[in-house]
Amino acid sequence: MINCRNRRPAGAPSSALALALAAGLGLGMALAPLSAQAHSYTLGKLAIGHLWAKPAAKGADAVVYAPIFNMDSSAATLVGASSPVAGKTLLRDGTDGADKVLDAIPLPPGKPVALAPWRAHIVLSNLKKTLKKGDAVDLDLDFGAAGKISVAVEIEDEASD
Numbered sequence: 001m002i003n004c005r006n007r008r009p010a011g012a013p014s015s016a017l018a019l020a021l022a023a024g025l026g027l028g029m030a031l032a033p034l035s036a037q038a039h040s041y042t043l044g045k046l047a048i049g050h051l052w053a054k055p056a057a058k059g060a061d062a063v064v065y066a067p068i069f070n071m072d073s074s075a076a077t078l079v080g081a082s083s084p085v086a087g088k089t090l091l092r093d094g095t096d097g098a099d100k101v102l103d104a105i106p107l108p109p110g111k112p113v114a115l116a117p118w119r120a121h122i123v124l125s126n127l128k129k130t131l132k133k134g135d136a137v138d139l140d141l142d143f144g145a146a147g148k149i150s151v152a153v154e155i156e157d158e159a160s161d
Contacts, residue, residue, distance in 0.1 A: 039154060041149055041151050043141075043147050044072070044146055045076075046071070046072075046146060047069040047071060048068050048149070048151060049066055049068070050066065051064055051065070051066040051139065051151055051152070051153045052064070052065055052066070052153060052156045053154075053155055053156075054157065055130075055131050055132055055133050055157070056127055056131045058127050058129050058130045059127060060127055061123050061124065062123070062127060062131055062155075064081075064115060064122040064124065064153050065114075065115055065116055065117075065121065067112055067113070067114050067115070068107055068115065069111075069112040069113075070107040070108065070109055070110065070111065070113070073109050073110070075106060075108055075109055076109075076143055076144075076145075076146045077105065077107060077144050078091065078105040078143055079103070079142050079144040080104075080141075080142040081122050081139060081140060081141050081142065082142075083124050083139045084137075084138060085124060085127055085137045086124035086126065086128065087126030087127070087128060088125045089122065089123070089124055089125065090122070090123045090125055091103070091120065091121075091122060091123075092122075092123050093119070094118050094119060094121060095118065095119055104144075122139070124139075124153075131155045132155060133156060133157060135154075136152045136153065136154050137153045138152060139151050139153050
C-alpha cells in the first residue's frame with residue numbers, strides 16, 4: 001500500500017502558501033463590502049484585493065481602502081498612485097491619529113497590508129467630480145521595481161457586518 005497522506009497534487013500550493021493566501025483573502029473579505037468582493041488584481045507576486053472608497057463630493061477628498069498581499073520573499077513598495085478624477089493623489093499615514101504624507105508604503109514579504117484610515121492609505125484629493133455610490137474610478141498604482149497596474153476603485157457605502 002502506498003502512503004499518500006503527505007503528497008499533494010501537482011500544482012497545488014504548499015500549506016504555507018495556502019495559509020498565507022487564506023489570510024490575505026480573509027483580510028480582503030473583512031475590509032471589502034459584501035456586495036463587491038469579486039474585484040481583485042495581481043501584479044507579479046503582489047495580490048491586490050477589492051479597492052473601494054466612500055462617496056465624496058466634488059472638491060473633497062476620498063480615501064481608498066484595499067488589502068495588498070506581497071507573496072514574494074523580498075519586500076515591495078507602493079511608491080505612488082494617480083487617478084484622472086483627482087487633482088492630486090497622495091499616500092498618507094493615519095497611524096495613531098497621524099495625518100502625514102508618505103513617500104511610499106512598504107509591503108513586507110509574506111504579509112498582508114490593509115490600506116485603511118488608521119494605517120497607510122491612498123487619498124484622492126481635490127476630486128474633479130462627485131463620486132456616487134455605484135461609480136467606479138480608475139487608479140494607477142506604482143510599485144516601483146515590481147511594476148505598475150491600472151485598477152478600478154468601486155464607490156460604495158461602508159463595509160457592513
